[in-house]
Amino acid sequence: xxxxxYKATDQxxxxxxxxxxxxxxxxxxEKLHDLSLIPIRVQxxxxxxxxxxxxxxxxxxxxxxxxxxxxxTQELNTLVNAGLSLDRSLEIMVELTENKKFKEVIQxxxxxxxxxxxxxxxxxxxxxxxxxxxTNMIRAGEAGGVxxxxxxxxxxxxxxxxxxxDFIISALIYPIILTLVGAVMIVVMLVWVIxxxxxxxxxxxxxxxxxxxxxxxxxxxxxxxxxxFLALFIGxxxxxxxxxxxxxxxxxxxxxxxxxxLIRQFIKKTEVARFSRxxxxxxxxGVPILEALNVVKETMGNMVFVHxxxxxxxxxxxxxxxxxxxxxxxxxxxxSIYMITVGEETGKLNEMxxxxxxxxxxxxxxSIKRMISLLEPLLILIMGIGVGFIxxxxxxxxxxxxxxxx
Numbered sequence: 001x002x003x004x005x006y007k008a009t010d011q012x013x014x015x016x017x018x019x020x021x022x023x024x025x026x027x028x029x030e031k032l033h034d035l036s037l038i039p040i041r042v043q044x045x046x047x048x049x050x051x052x053x054x055x056x057x058x059x060x061x062x063x064x065x066x067x068x069x070x071x072x073t074q075e076l077n078t079l080v081n082a083g084l085s086l087d088r089s090l091e092i093m094v095e096l097t098e099n100k101k102f103k104e105v106i107q108x109x110x111x112x113x114x115x116x117x118x119x120x121x122x123x124x125x126x127x128x129x130x131x132x133x134x135t136n137m138i139r140a141g142e143a144g145g146v147x148x149x150x151x152x153x154x155x156x157x158x159x160x161x162x163x164x165x166d167f168i169i170s171a172l173i174y175p176i177i178l179t180l181v182g183a184v185m186i187v188v189m190l191v192w193v194i195x196x197x198x199x200x201x202x203x204x205x206x207x208x209x210x211x212x213x214x215x216x217x218x219x220x221x222x223x224x225x226x227x228x229f230l231a232l233f234i235g236x237x238x239x240x241x242x243x244x245x246x247x248x249x250x251x252x253x254x255x256x257x258x259x260x261x262l263i264r265q266f267i268k269k270t271e272v273a274r275f276s277r278x279x280x281x282x283x284x285x286g287v288p289i290l291e292a293l294n295v296v297k298e299t300m301g302n303m304v305f306v307h308x309x310x311x312x313x314x315x316x317x318x319x320x321x322x323x324x325x326x327x328x329x330x331x332x333x334x335x336s337i338y339m340i341t342v343g344e345e346t347g348k349l350n351e352m353x354x355x356x357x358x359x360x361x362x363x364x365x366x367s368i369k370r371m372i373s374l375l376e377p378l379l380i381l382i383m384g385i386g387v388g389f390i391x392x393x394x395x396x397x398x399x400x401x402x403x404x405x406x
Contacts, residue, residue, distance in 0.1 A: 004028045005045060007096065008037040009079065015040075015095055038082040040075050040096065064102045064129050066165075070158040072097065072106070077151035086147070087114060105129055118142055132295050133157075133278060140286040150285050157281045164273075164361055171368050175375050182383035187222070189390055194219040201397055212397040215390060247303075254303040266367055271305045272336050273360035280353030290316060304331055322349070336360070 001021045006028060008016045016037060022028045025042050032039045072093060079089035090110040097103045105126050112122035120139035123130040134154060141150030198216050201208055208216070222229070243249035257263050278299050282292035293313040300306045308329035315325040323341040326332045336356050343352025 002044060004042050006032060006039060006043075007041040008032050008039045009082075009084070009092060010037055015092060038078065038084075040078055040092075041071075064099060064105065066158065066162055068097075068099050068102050069129060069134075070155065070162055072102070073151055073155045073158060077148060077155055080151060081148045086119065102129070119147065132298055133282065136287050136291065136295050137282060137285045140282075144286050146286075153281060153285055157277065160277065160361075164364070167365055168368060171372050175372060175379060178376065178379050178383075182379065182386070186383070186386050186390070189387070190215075190219045190222055194390070194394075195223065197394060197397070209393070209396040209400055211389070211393040215393040251303045251307075258302065258304050266364070266371075267302055268331065268333060269360045269364045269367060271300060271302055272332060273357050273364055274299060274301070275305065275309070276336065276340075276353045276360065277357035280350045280357060283353070284350040289322070308332075 001023055003019055003021050004025065005019050006017070010016060020028050020031055022031065028042045029039045032042075075096060076089055076093055079092055080086060084092070087110065090106060090113060094103060094106050094110060097106055108125070109119075109122040112125065113119060118139070120135045120142055123138055124135045127135075137150050137154055138147065141147040194215060198219065201212070201216075244253045258267060275296055278296045279289075279292055282295060283289060287295070290313060293309055293316070297306055297309045297313070300309065308326075308331045311329060312322065312325040315328075316322060321344055323337060323344055326340060327337045336359075339352050339356050339359075340349070343349040346352075
């Protein structure tokens with residue numbers, strides 16, 4: 001048995017907070033239903049602490065994160081699905097939301113809805129928080145009278161995207177830490193340790209071995225011209241960022257990445273998964289396919305795919321099916337084309353697109369696992385070579401000074 005903290009609402013919309021013991025989260029939900037309460041949030045205490053830390057960090061940076069939007073969507077879906085009016089559901093969400101900036105946004109959304117605007121129109125006034133995909137799905141749900149169902153699908157989409165992103169981040173944490181620790185260790189040796197040996201060698205006035213002279217020159221260069229290296233690094237980073245922020249620069253950079261074999265395959269799988277998940281979710285929610293392709297185009301991270309999808313949309317406007325233009329684009333893998341073709345032929349395009357997304361998301365995760373399994377020993381090898389060269393160079397100098405033959 002574990003202690004769960006919960007937030008719920010009664011039939012009148014009043015928020016109730018407390019704790020219950022149960023073997024699992026499902027048991028808490030059942031107990032709340034028995035008490036005629038609508039569960040909104042059920043968490044273990046440690047999960048609440050983790051969320052509180054995230055909220056504190058969000059407050060410091062003054063931002064609304066994807067996690068905030070995901071929780072909002074899940075909880076709004078729970079309230080609307082329970083039969084509460086949209087106005088009252090939004091009022092409750094204002095009370096529940098702890099991120100101050102997001103609370104203001106929801107208050108503005110509530111004000112717009114009370115003023116007669118549709119929910120999609122209210123969301124569209126905050127494009128930095130609610131994407132075009134989000135507002136288009138809500139608009140389709142309002143047109144079909146199935147907002148609760150659309151909110152559920154949106155929550156599933158956002159949760160899937162977040163899980164994929166969290167997996168990638170968690171997989172990269174160890175290699176990044178390993179790289180930083182290795183780099184710091186080598187810099188410390190070059191800046192503080194090597195100069196002390198340099199003084200000893202200079203006093204002896206003896207010609208040093210070539211590796212030692214190279215190492216001392218590198219150490220001297222870093223100490224004397226660190227500001228130049230720093231300026232070049234910062235200048236290069238700023239110049240690169242400005243270049244890829246232009247449409248022409250980003251197209252060139254994306255094309256360069258797309259020509260590198262290993263990176264090309266990873267980009268393909270990632271973009272195909274994103275394309276399929278987004279398009280499948282939009283079509284499933286009732287968004288017309290041409291409009292959906294416009295939205296999908298904006299979610300792509302690589303300009304090669306952006307242009308390919310634009311071409312697909314133009315050809316579909318002329319009457320073609322989606323599978324043929326996708327094949328002609330040359331950027332979609334054969335398996336995805338085959339599955340999409342089957343979806344068209346069977347009239348289950350949205351379902352097949354979601355299966356394509358599942359397939360390639362799994363491949364992306366497997367690719368990351370393989371890449372990390374190769375990257376970790378490679379980083380250790382590189383750091384070993386770096387540290388080994390420093391130690392070897394110092395030993396050569398010491399042995400030469402003492403006239404010890406190798």
